[in-house]
Amino acid sequence: QKEVEQNSGPLSVPEGAIASLNCTYSDRGSQSFFWYRQYSGKSPELIMFIYSNGDKEDGRFTAQLNKASQYVSLLIRDSQPSDSATYLCAVKKGSQGNLIFGKGTKLSVKP
Amino acid sequence: AAGVIQSPRHLIKEKRETATLKCYPIPRHDTVYWYQQGPGQDPQFLISFYEKMQSDKGSIPDRFSAQQFSDYHSELNMSSLELGDSALYFCASAGGAGDTQYFGPGTRLTVL
Numbered sequence: 660q661k662e663v664e665q666n667s668g669p670l671s672v673p674e675g676a677i678a679s680l681n682c683t684y685s686d687r688g689s690q691s692f693f694w695y696r697q698y699s700g701k702s703p704e705l706i707m708f709i710y711s712n713g714d715k716e717d718g719r720f721t722a723q724l725n726k727a728s729q730y731v732s733l734l735i736r737d738s739q740p741s742d743s744a745t746y747l748c749a750v751k752k753g754s755q756g757n758l759i760f761g762k763g764t765k766l767s768v769k770p
Numbered sequence: 771a772a773g774v775i776q777s778p779r780h781l782i783k784e785k786r787e788t789a790t791l792k793c794y795p796i797p798r799h800d801t802v803y804w805y806q807q808g809p810g811q812d813p814q815f816l817i818s819f820y821e822k823m824q825s826d827k828g829s830i831p832d833r834f835s836a837q838q839f840s841d842y843h844s845e846l847n848m849s850s851l852e853l854g855d856s857a858l859y860f861c862a863s864a865g866g867a868g869d870t871q872y873f874g875p876g877t878r879l880t881v882l
Contacts, residue, residue: 693870702860702873703813747812756864757803757826758871760812 662686663750665761673769678735680764682748685729691751692724692731693758696744703747707733738768772797774863774874782880783851791846791877795863801825802844803862803871804836813860819844820866851881 664683672678684692691710695703709715709722709731721734735742745765749758775794783789795802801820805813806829815828819838830836833851838844848855858878862871 695873700858700878702858702876705870705872708870752815753826756801756869756871757815757818757828758805758813758862759815762812 661761662759663748663761665746665748665764667762668765669767670764671767671769672738674738674740676738676768678738678742678766678768680733680735680746680748680766682731682733682761683729684731684748684750684759686750686752687726687729689729689750689752691756692722693749693751694720694722694731694733695747695749695760696742697747697763698744706746735766738766740768740770742766743768774861774872776859776861776874776877778877779875780878780880782882784882785851785853787851787881789848789851789879791848791859791861791879793844793846793861793863793874795842795844795861796865796872799863799865799872800842801864801866801869802838802842803864804830804844804846805860805862805873807858807860807876808854809857816846848879853881855879856881 694706707722723732745763748761803818804816807813816830861874
């Protein structure tokens with residue numbers, strides 16, 4: 660079992676809809692969780708990070724963390740075609756902080 | 771704001787050749803991470819440095835080595851290149867070990 664699991668998609672949503680991206684992790688001791696957006700051939704771009712249980716909102720993005728269920732999600736409201744990309748969930752490993760990534764979910768927002 | 775700089779952006783090598791990838795972290799960042807991303811794969815952690823000392827090691831082949839210099843830039847040295855080394859190589863920097871990582875644009879290495 661991979662340490663960080665994501666549905667590879669593709670996830671297709673119409674423009675203006677809410678896109679919901681999910682991620683589960685296996686290490687119950689994990690403390691920090693990150694969502695990166697990656698366009699094809701480009702580098703991962705940090706969208707949000709979350710450390711505490713509950714919701715964290717930043718503009719159109721909301722990250723949700725449930726440590727008891729070992730589950731992290733990212734909601735994108737009012738999805739735009741420019742949001743079409745692969746979304747990588749990452750968990751920080753240990754105190755030194757290298758990231759363990761999921762395989763990513765490919766999101767397609769249709770005009 | 772200044773970002774992570776990587777050079778070269780593209781590199782083509784033959785099998786069994788050597789390659790050196792460079793990473794210049796965000797100013798005042800003292801921690802550097804290297805990741806390898808194969809086609810259709812997620813980034814895999816290779817190695818990291820904090821304050822010029824190796825801090826953690828991941829799935830880095832013995833043919834690869836890296837170091838961080840006094841100005842905090844880092845170099846990844848790759849020898850005896852194999853076809854399977856063709857990938858995007860990302861460097862990420864952070865303000866401290868365990869801090870949020872910001873990725874550079876990557877170096878695309880193609881081994882022929």
